Each structure stands twice: as C-alpha cells, then as structure tokens.
Amino acid sequence: MTRIVLDKVSKAFRSNKILSELSLELESGHLVALLGPSGSGKTTLLRSIAGLEALDSGAIRFDQRDVTHTAANARGVGFVFQHYALFEHMSVHENIAFGLRCKPRSARPAAAEIDARVRELLELVQLPELGSRRPDQLSGGQKQRIALARALAIKPEVLLLDEPFGALDARVRRDLRSWLRGLHDRVSATSLFVTHDQVEALEIADSIVVLREGRIEQIGAPAELYRAPASFFVFQFLGECNTFVLDGNSEHPRIRSLSASEMGQQPAGAAWLGCARPHDMQISTEGVKETGLSGVVSRVHAAGPTVRLELNVGSAKALLVDLSHAEFSAKMPRPGETWFARPRAMQTYAVG
C-alpha cells in the first residue's frame, strides 16, 4: 500500500489558478473523498496525481518515490472516469485484459493467466457472466463496475476515481457507493475519489478533504467534519443549513435572519454568523425575544423520515425546520400559521 504525498502543488490554466500550493498526505490504505463545488480544483488534483495533467510546481510522491515527472503510463495508478471511458470496440473481457496485455513482454503474464485474472476480476465486481458483452450492451452501473475491474487489473497501489457515480441514477448510485466501500476494503490500494455529493463522501470515506478554490478548506474524518465544520463554507457544503446574523454582545446575542440584501455578502455591522441544521431547530407558539424568530409556515412536507417545515421569516431564504413525526403530531403546525423558531444547537463563525 502506498502513502500519497502532495507537496505544495500548483496548477494554473492561463491566468486561472486551479491549485495553489496545495499540500496533502493520504494515509496508505485509506479511502479518501475529495469534496468540493465545481471549479474547486478537485478533478485537476486527481488528474495530476494520475499524471494526466502536468503540475506547474510542487511535487507528488508515492511513498518515497517521486512521481512528479513520471509519465502517466509508468505511474501504476488505476483511474476510473466519470463517463466510464470503456473501449467501445472491445468486449468486456478484452477491456479488463487491456492493462495486462499492454505490459512489456518480460512482465506480461501468459494468456491463460490473463484470462484467469479477468475472470477473477469479473467475480470481484459481481458480473461474472458479462465477459463477452460489448460496453454498449451494459447499463451505466455495470459499465462503471467493469471500468473499476479494468483499473484493478494492473494491481494499482493507488486507485483514483473521478466522480465515479456522477452519471448514474440516484438509486444505482446509493447501491454502488456502499459496494465500493466493501470493494476498497478487499483490494489493497490507497483510494481517492472525487465527488461533489457530500452524502457520498460522508457515507463511505475514511477521511474527507474539502477543497475550495484550489486550497484545502478542511481535512478530517466524516463524523468529525460533520460535527465541527471548520468554516462557514464547510458547514454550508456538508448539508442544508439555516444562517443567522448574530448581533449584540457575546453574552446576550440577538439573533436575526439575513435580509435579502445581505444574502451572498457580508452583513453590515455583524461580527458573527450562526449556522444550524434543519434538525437542530425547534418551534414553539411562544417566542423568546432575543433568540427566536417568528415566521409564517409556508410549506409542510411530511412524506419522509422527518417532517420538513418551511418558515417564511421575511428574509430571502425560508427557514428550514425538521421535526420528528411525534413532535409534529403533538404540535400540528399548519401552513399559514405563525410559529416561533430557534436553534437548539448552532455553530458560529466570524464574519470575514
């Protein structure tokens, strides 16, 4: 297994900085998620590790081996593409065998050995009967599993996946990601996958690297990240949130919602922003002046594990409140009624 070290890597396309002096160490054998909005540099970072993109400066090391200037075909990295990139003119079997058949004669396994390895990989991805199919006879989920088998054929120490489930249906996506977790535990590779889906990252990764504009915003285990997002950006990115402006002194903060003109920019005069997840909100008919907000219920959505309320508090964005079904039945808020809401728990971030 391989420990991946990135040392101050930078990359720009024309004057557009994609990665700026980014340093990162990935534990060997871990499954790591690269999470970030589009344009944050996560795909460029992944492609740089694979050698498909050349860095402007910085170094990449696999254990002690400096691969910064090693060609992509000599890095021994398995790469899985968002759109599968299967060889359309070859059968599934030939696709998986490709990496082995490309090896120099001295390192190439015998034909029978290659066949055996392909069958083994087909078993591993649970598609043993599809060897003779063509890629365009497969479903998206099957294609991606074959692409994974193809990448694993060369026994890579580093496995890179670029939004591997990005092109799949929500349901297939959910199945495949827990399957990927299981697969990763069985093959010994350090794996890094790019995603913009925080649920995916939180669910299967050993650790998550949150990227923003070519820099690392936070690194941590999923639970740690979810519990204590280091910045307002990470908090927002990891899930839905309600944002407040905190006025007044620290002992008696007054809470108010962002007005329409304050959306997307720094609220004037406020030093702190408060963030609370919808399930950390509570509602009551009686208001508390400083820490409560009143609003009109604009929508009740009860078809789910929790009941979602949208409260119109006069700001640009409605306040989101998740109640348990029990609490909902006890209080019975209805659209059009006025309710008070306040956060049960809240993270605060300094503005600026």
Next chain:
Amino acid sequence: MAALAPIQPGLRAGPSVERPALRDPWWFRASLLGACALFLIAVLALPLAAVLVEAFRRGIGPAMKAWSDPDTKAAAWLTLRTAAWVVPLNAAFGIAAGYALGKFRFRGRTLLIALIDLPLSVSPVIAGMLFVLLFGAQGWFGPWLRDHGIKILFAPTGIVLATLFVTFPIVARELIAVMEARGRDQEEAALSLGAGAWTTFRRVTLPSARWALLHGIVLCNARAMGDFGAVSVVSGHIRGETNTLPLHIEVLYGEYQFQAAFAVAFLLILMAVVTIVLKHWFELRAASGAAEELA
C-alpha cells in the same frame, strides 16, 4: 412515416415509434414525398437510364468493343492506378490530421481545419491551374524540372497530384469529426493502464474510428476515380497515356462516338455503384454494429 423522420447520420435510430403529435397532414406528406420523387427521377433516374439505354442501344457487342479498345483499357488502368496512389496517401494524411486536429487543442488549429477544407471550396479547375502554375513550362519549378528531366504535368504524376489535392479533405474531415466527438477519455484510460502512445493509438484510437475511416476511404475513392476538372487541366489529354476514364469519355463524346462514350460511362457508373453499396454498408456498420451483435 419513416420517410419524414429527421435524418441523423451516425446515430442509432430507436425503434420507429409513430408520434402522432409530429405527424403532418397526409396531403403535406404526400406532396413532399412526391416532390422528392419527381426531383430524383428527373435528375438521377432518367439520366442513368439514358446512359444504360445509349450504352446498349445496339446490343452488348458494340459496348464490348468500346470496352476492349486499347485507349479505354489504358484509361481504366490509369484511373485505377491513380486511385491506388491517392487513396492510401490521403488515408494516411487523413488519419494524421484527424488525430492531431480531433484530439488536441492548439493555436492555429481552426486555421488548419479551414485550410483542409479549402480544396472543397475552390473549383477543381483552379486546383488544376495551381499545378500548372507550379510545374508548367512557365511555372515556378518548370525550368528546374525540365533540366532534371522530370515530367509532372501531362503525365500520370500530375494527375495523381491534382487528384490528391481535390480529394484530400475527405478522409480528414470524416476523422476529425469522429475523433473530436469521441474525446480523449479512452486514450487517457489506456495511458493510465500502462499503454504507450503507439499502443494507445494502434489499439484504441484507430479501431474506435475504423468505420469512419473506411467510410472516408470509400468516398475518397469515388471522388478520385470520378474527378474531371482538376485532372483535365493537368493531364494534357494524351490518348492512351494521360486520359483517365472521365477524360476518355469526354474525348469519345467530342468525337461523336456517342455509343462508345456511354458504354465507357457505364463502366464508371458501375464503379460508383460498387462504391455506394460499400459506403452504405459501412454506414450501417458504424450506426448499428453493436445492435446486430446483440442479437
């Protein structure tokens, strides 16, 4: 009505489902189809029929005689020889251009693509004139060529050059489009699996564009055998030596040997028909190769 469905070459058509909302009134469909049919009859079927009738008006004997004429044989031979030079050269060029321009982005790329299209937009006669200007007795390289005893104009070499010029965009355009559409994912996948540049090209890039390549080759061949304008300017019309089939037909016609002219024209049409059948077959393969393997 399948006849009025939008035509999307290269894309696999789904099962032809009747879409009532998109269905035009019968009289509209009938008049469109009728107009098409009339037009095809007037400009295609009638002239072809005329060639057939004229070629065999007095039976197969005179036609056979026209075909076995030494000048006709020489013309047919020259036509085939020209195609045998031009098609491989332009296929090689087309592959190179398709790979470079279809898979890579660089400064001047658009200009290059425009240049490749140039032979399609200038009249073939002008293409021929260019070679006269370059290699003619009064041309740039004329004196030098004469001193070294090299004959380009009024010789098969000139004919090959002119045909090369006229047909050179055909394979290239086809491959640029296909390779651009495929993108570079498959190449990158091959690279990450350890394949070198040549292996990637030979086992991934080229095979995935094979039907487009064959299609381009067939079209290029058709044009190479049939070109008149450029070849006419550089050939010199030396009977039995520098006349290709199209030029030979023109000569025969000019000498009022109508029957022989049509008989030779029939030969050329026969070659075209073979080409069209091949082209159609390649298109089918390209569009539904996979579908048929499913069965």
